[in-house]
Amino acid sequence: MREIVAVDGVTFSVQPGEVVGFLGPNGAGKSTTMKMITGFLSPTSGSAKVAGFDVQTQTREAQRELGYLPEGAPAYPDMTPESFLAFCADARGMKGEAKKKAIEKAVSRTNLQGVLRQSVETLSKGFKRRVGLAQAIMHEPRVLIMDEPTDGLDPNQKHEVRALIREMAREGGSEKGKAIVLSTHILEEVDAVCSRVVMIAKGKLVADCSPAELLAKSRYHNAVTVTVRTPAGARVREDLMGLAGVKNVEIAEDQTREGAATSWTAVPHEADLGAALAPKILELCKQRGWNVDAIRMETGRLDDVFREMTVG
Amino acid sequence: MAGWNAVFKREFAGYFATPVALVFIVIFLVLAGVFTFELGGFFNRGQADLRPFFDFHPWLYLFLVPAVAMRLWAEERRTGTMELLLTLPIAPFGAVLGKFLAAWAFVGLALALTFPIWWSVNFLGEPDNGAIFSGYVGSLLMAGGFLAIGSVMSACTKSQVVAFILTIVVCLVLLLAGLGPVVNFIKGWMPAGVVDAITGLSFLTRFENISRGVIELRDVLYFVSLMGVSLVVTTWVLESKRH
Numbered sequence: 001m002r003e004i005v006a007v008d009g010v011t012f013s014v015q016p017g018e019v020v021g022f023l024g025p026n027g028a029g030k031s032t033t034m035k036m037i038t039g040f041l042s043p044t045s046g047s048a049k050v051a052g053f054d055v056q057t058q059t060r061e062a063q064r065e066l067g068y069l070p071e072g073a074p075a076y077p078d079m080t081p082e083s084f085l086a087f088c089a090d091a092r093g094m095k096g097e098a099k100k101k102a103i104e105k106a107v108s109r110t111n112l113q114g115v116l117r118q119s120v121e122t123l124s125k126g127f128k129r130r131v132g133l134a135q136a137i138m139h140e141p142r143v144l145i146m147d148e149p150t151d152g153l154d155p156n157q158k159h160e161v162r163a164l165i166r167e168m169a170r171e172g173g174s175e176k177g178k179a180i181v182l183s184t185h186i187l188e189e190v191d192a193v194c195s196r197v198v199m200i201a202k203g204k205l206v207a208d209c210s211p212a213e214l215l216a217k218s219r220y221h222n223a224v225t226v227t228v229r230t231p232a233g234a235r236v237r238e239d240l241m242g243l244a245g246v247k248n249v250e251i252a253e254d255q256t257r258e259g260a261a262t263s264w265t266a267v268p269h270e271a272d273l274g275a276a277l278a279p280k281i282l283e284l285c286k287q288r289g290w291n292v293d294a295i296r297m298e299t300g301r302l303d304d305v306f307r308e309m310t311v312g
Numbered sequence: 313m314a315g316w317n318a319v320f321k322r323e324f325a326g327y328f329a330t331p332v333a334l335v336f337i338v339i340f341l342v343l344a345g346v347f348t349f350e351l352g353g354f355f356n357r358g359q360a361d362l363r364p365f366f367d368f369h370p371w372l373y374l375f376l377v378p379a380v381a382m383r384l385w386a387e388e389r390r391t392g393t394m395e396l397l398l399t400l401p402i403a404p405f406g407a408v409l410g411k412f413l414a415a416w417a418f419v420g421l422a423l424a425l426t427f428p429i430w431w432s433v434n435f436l437g438e439p440d441n442g443a444i445f446s447g448y449v450g451s452l453l454m455a456g457g458f459l460a461i462g463s464v465m466s467a468c469t470k471s472q473v474v475a476f477i478l479t480i481v482v483c484l485v486l487l488l489a490g491l492g493p494v495v496n497f498i499k500g501w502m503p504a505g506v507v508d509a510i511t512g513l514s515f516l517t518r519f520e521n522i523s524r525g526v527i528e529l530r531d532v533l534y535f536v537s538l539m540g541v542s543l544v545v546t547t548w549v550l551e552s553k554r555h
Contacts, residue, residue, distance in 0.1 A: 038399040042555050063401040070399070074392035076322075078329040083322075090318035091400040119329075135396070 007032050007043075008203040014196075016142065017177030019169045021184060021194035021211075025310050029203040030183040031071055034147050037181070038068045051142045064092070067141035067178075071148055073132025077121035081112050081131045084120060088135045106138035109164060126157040133161070137168065144168065146182040150189060162193045169195075187302040190214075201310035211302075217309070218300030222274025223267045225252065226281050227293040230262065234290065240266050243280050245273040261293045315402030319410025320417075327418050336380060340422045343372055348429065361439050365429055366447040366523040370487055370516055373458050378479035380419060381462020382472040384411050385550065389470040398550075405547045412463050412543055419455045423448065443525030450522030453535035454515055458483050460542030467549040483515070490514025 007029040014020050024030050035041040037048045039055045039062060048055040053062035075084050085106060089099040107113060110130040115123055120131060129149065136144060149165070150158040169177050184190070190197055190211050197214050199207035207214060215221060230236055240249045245268050252263040266281060268274045274297060285292050327333040344365065348354050352364025388394035397407055433439045462479040469475050488494050489510050499507055511517050518531045 035395070040395050040399050040554065044555070060401045060403065063399055066399070068396075068399045070392060070395040072392060074396055076326070076393055077391065078326060079322075083325070087318060087322040088400065090321065091315050091402050093315070093401075 007036070007200075009046075010200055010203070010205045011046075012198045012205070012208050014143075014179040014181055016179050017169055018196055019165060019180045019182065019194050020196045020198055021190040022181055023184065023187075023190065023197055023199040023207075023306065024201055026185060028200050028310070030200065031147055032203075033200070034068075034145050034181070034183060035070075038066060038145055039063055040070075064139075065142045067136035067139065067144045069129075069132045069136045069144075069146040069149055071151075073129045075120045075128065075131050075135070078119060080117050080119055081107075081123075081127075081134070082116040084131060085134055085138060089138060092139050094139065102138045102140075106134040109137065110134040111160070125152050126154065129153060129157070129161070133164070142178060144178050144180045146180070148184060149182050150184070150186065158189075162189070165193050169193075187306060190302060199306075199309060206309045212299075214305055215300030215302060216271065218298075218302070218305045219267060219308075220265065220298045220304060221300035222271040222277075223265050223298040224274060224277045224281055224295065225263055225265045225298055226285065226295045227261050227263045228285055229260070229291040229293065230288075231290075234288065236262070236264055236290075239284060239288065240264060240281065243277065243284065245269055245277060265298065315400065316406035316410035316413070319397075319402065319407050320414045323411050323414030324417055327414075332380075333418070336376065336418075337422045337425060340372070340376055341425060343376075344368070344426055344429075347372065359437075362429065362433055362444050362447055363523075365426070366451060369451045369523075370454060370519060373455055374480060374483055374487060377419060377455055377458035378462050378465075378476050378483065380415050381459050381479055382466055382475040384415060384463050385466040385546070386470050386472045386475045390472075398554075404550055405543070408463065408467075408543050408546045408550070412460060412539070412546075415459050415463075416452075416456050419459065420452055423451060423455065440525065443523075446525045446527050447523040449527060450519050450531075453522065453532065454519045457486075457515060457535050457538045457542075460539040460546075461486075463546045464542050464549065467546045486513060486515050488514075488516075490516035490518075490520075 010029070010033055012020070022030050022033070032041065036043045037050065037055065039059045042056060050062040051065035053065065055062045075081075076087075079087070082103075085103045086099070089102055094102055107116065110133050112127070112130055112134055115127050120128060123131065129152075133146075133149065136146065146165075150161050153161065165180060165182065169180050171177050182189075182193070194211055197207060197209060197211055198205065199214075207217075228236065237249050237251070240246060243266070246266045247269045248267050250265045250267065252265055266277060268277055278295060278297060282292065282295060327336075347368035348362075348365040352368060354364045357364065385394070388397060398404060430444055433444070434441070458479070461482050462475065465478040465482065466472075466475040468478070491514075495507065495511055498510065502510075518534050521528060521531050
């Protein structure tokens with residue numbers, strides 16, 4: 001059998017209260033890394049510590065502190081959410097009143113009340129995912145690992161799951177909050193919930209920073225986009241290029257119809273030049289008599305950074 | 313071994329959440345009846361014992377027990393629940409043991425439901441109830457042996473069909489090793505020591521000893537250690553797939 005190096009030398013740490021977005025293209029090794037953190041797979045070398053416990057040598061201790069939502073939220077199809085959660089509680093050694101309370105809390109947080117006695121195989125994707133989440137959070141783990149928690153959910157369900165994640169990270173102040181790692185390839189998720197981003201590509205770490213820092217890596221960071229209505233024959237590109245500090249100009253919405261608004265993005269040579277660029281562009285438009293519909297500074301485009309960092 | 317009881321509870325209840333339990337128990341009881349009365353000539357023999365009943369158990373188990381065992385781990389792997397199960401704070405051996413014991417208890421339940429035949433034979437005559445008890449013990453032990461082998465095979469693959477066939481083949485070899493014609497065949501050209509070793513491995517020889525009413529420690533030990541070793545091997549197979 002051929003050996004496949006799925007993950008190679010990826011190192012990062014997560015503090016309580018942090019929500020780390022684990023980014024990377026499909027097949028980058030996100031799931032494999034998560035499987036190693038949770039003790040399902042053993043790494044050839046290296047180690048993972050969960051709440052101070054080494055996953056390989058103190059597996060049981062580490063797993064007690066861990067909540068894990070595997071990819072696709074697997075659950076026993078013949079069981080009902082009620083019996084499934086009871087099984088997970090039993091397996092975690094919960095008993096009596098504590099078990100009942102833990103199940104009740106997890107059920108109410110994930111809004112499972114309506115489907116408790118329906119078998120898992122008959123549940124919709126959204127409910128199935130919530131069953132998986134309930135299982136992962138019921139024992140109040142200090143570390144929560146979620147593999148694509150919102151994949152395949154509709155926008156409302158995504159919103160709910162994200163709200164729940166944010167709430168869990170904050171709980172009990174930043175000191176006592178959970179350390180959360182979620183993998184995703186949906187970039188809007190990073191903006192929506194993550195306080196930090198760890199990006200891997202082809203099994204290697206390519207970024208570990210805040211979402212803002214990641215955005216700053218975009219070539220569109222501090223670029224200026226202006227939407228103007230120009231008369232026929234206006235040489236917008238050339239004029240914008242003529243401004244000092246402009247590296248290149250891209251047209252975002254290519255509408256050639258006369259009088260229609262077109263959006264142009266002027267990318268500065270260096271990000272710090274961007275702030276000075278906006279007044280100059282406004283000045284230019286005034287001179288030429290173009291009607292400015294909108295002007296804004298770009299913070300950067302995540303999908304652009306993502307592509308740049310993970311391709312090639 | 314922590315957590316084995318949670319797994320046991322879930323698994324045992326799992327049999328009854330699907331038609332598996334009903335189908336298995338009904339087929340087991342019907343076949344046990346057919347074998348005993350039709351093929352075994354229960355009435356014609358004119359003897360008040362359950363020999364024709366127990367004599368067919370190895371062959372009945374050969375097909376029915378692998379059907380129970382095949383899903384033990386193959387199913388977990390296919391549905392992805394294995395990842396969930398093995399990341400719960402349960403020792404892998406605990407999970408293996410819990411699943412095995414649940415399957416064994418389930419087959420044991422099916423076996424217990426054959427009690428009307430015991431009741432009939434007591435109604436018709438005066439059988440040696442000690443021998444019958446011993447037969448049940450032997451039958452249960454043998455079912456455990458089949459199941460434990462099935463557990464290993466199920467851990468090896470995610471295909472239930474492959475697990476089923478492999479289990480049947482291995483169990484068949486273990487059964488045949490003690491069958492008269494096979495023993496006579498190898499007796500001719502193999503040293504006595506090897507013949508003894510092969511027949512010693514056989515389910516059939518052991519089971520026949522016990523079902524005739526002789527519960528010997530070494531026969532019991534044979535089945536118990538077969539189960540123990542198989543469960544350790546199951547755990548080992550599961551662990552080896554985590555690297």
